[in-house]
Amino acid sequence: MRKLHIPLSTDVVRELQVGDEVSLSGTIVTGRDAAHTWLLEAPRTEVAVFLKDSLIYHCGPVVSRSAAGWSFVAAGPTTSIREEPYQAEVIKNYGLRGVIGKGGMGPKTLAALQAHGAAYFHAVGGLAALLAQAVTQVRQVFMLEEFGIPEALWVIAVQDFRAVVTMDAHGNSWHDTIRQRSEEVARQLLQSRRSVQTSKQE
């Protein structure tokens, strides 16, 4: 398990390889569907300071509010592939060193990770209770009123947040490997069954 402290340097990120397990500590920002389009509509300088050399976390948390302020109750990753059209540009424009999410991303993001020195950190989907416990502080929130709780950009401090590198800064994607293997098995399974020609047509 490699311990990483945010802000991250490109040198540290380029040392990471697909399969590396990491523990992340420092300040990160949550952002999902509404956030990504908003970040690209105009330069958002108020959030940019938190994103530089940090990570964006694809997460729409369950939060609670008390006299002491906001706290994260449940905060696992959301599916990342929805941000594929936007992610590369967000990485480039805001100097991100990576993304935390689940399910992996596509070729455009993979190329951006390589070009800009960033990585994709896969958190376990549904691990909401444990990952919320890794959020030690809610520092700030942007666009809460406009986007609502799940879609707002939450600036959070995390301690020992567990993830696995599944896309690295060298053009490798573990997701591509698994997909290719499983598609080959699926092809064989499909061939083992009667084909369409023998079926009865209405």
Added chain:
Amino acid sequence: MNAPLHEKAFQRAVLQLIKLASTDLSADVVDALRRAADAEAADSPAHRVLALILENIRSAREQVTPICQDTGTCNFHVTLPVGFSLRQVERLIQEATREAVRQSFLRPNAVDPSTGKNSGDNVGRWAPWINFSEGDNAAIQVQLLLKGGGSENVSCQYALPQASLGAGRNLDGVYKCVVDAVTRAQGQGCAPGIIGVGIGGDRATGMLVAKQQLFRSLGDENDLPVLRDLEAQLFHDLNTLGIGPMGFGGKTTVLGVKIGSAHRTPASFFVSVAYMCWAARRRTMVFSGEEATYA
């Protein structure tokens, strides 16, 4: 005529049902995840993922917090005795849903698609969704499925014949659609998933049948031998795909396959696939008088 519904007690009981569904996973699902963990080599990524999942389930139960932050869409299935008011029950379920949001058991998940505005309390048009039916029992039964968006996004529907898969209008065709759907989903639906399949119906009822299957216990057996065999075959074969927990690779890609059917029009042959994530949050409540029991 029934005694009037005890509104306060019913609303409180529905809140408890939501809390239970969101924070405490059913034993059959936990057992299946444990078996999946035991099947993987101790130092494999699949085993580590499953161990974390089991730890998360335990933590959520102990802390009484949501297992997953995506508390999803609330799918209620209510079976009422003769003579109850559907509108009254609907209003009480909506109130319990609002309270569950206030108590952080549910995330506010109702977004108006035309304005992008989140209603803030999980209540909106068709949200929560409630399916009513009438039963013989004197008690009210409420089933709840919390279905997350990630798994809903990889759920899908096929119209047979499907030339690209070589899938004809028969159970072999159904088999091929399910294999294709699970392969396409990879880890995106939070594997290992539970696969509900609806054969036939129209586009709406076919998917409804598929989703109804998700209430079945993982250990049950289909009443129809031909569907029971298909379930067993798919369960075995899908677990040879190697997608594994979260798509990290591994021996367990699905925890179960459950198939139901609905009569179709001669022109249509739909195969509806409802993918449920490993956090298969479904619970049932039986309410009578002022008391509720949960399963």
